[in-house]
Amino acid sequence: AVDLAASGDAKGARIEQDVPAPDACVRFLSAVAGGFDSVSVNGHELARGDVQNPSTLASPCADNGEMAHVVLVRRRM
Numbered sequence: 001a002v003d004l005a006a007s008g009d010a011k012g013a014r015i016e017q018d019v020p021a022p023d024a025c026v027r028f029l030s031a032v033a034g035g036f037d038s039v040s041v042n043g044h045e046l047a048r049g050d051v052q053n054p055s056t057l058a059s060p061c062a063d064n065g066e067m068a069h070v071v072l073v074r075r076r077m
Contacts, residue, residue, distance in 0.1 A: 015072045016069070019061075020068075021066055023061075029061070
């Protein structure tokens with residue numbers, strides 16, 4: 001199970017998710033991050049192109065051991 005906290009309004013939404021295991025983090029971000037305006041993993045803000053490249057996701061996803069904290073922000077709805 002993962003924790004999911006979402007809050008938002010007409011201007012956007014913020015989703016925070018804890019993803020167990022660095023490899024699951026990479027797969028998760030590769031699948032969903034392209035639809036968000038801002039993505040950070042374990043406090044590392046990622047550039048738009050980085051979320052589409054699994055090799056650039058490996059280090060931030062593993063930075064916190066076996067649990068990656070992912071923050072996805074979509075500014076417009």
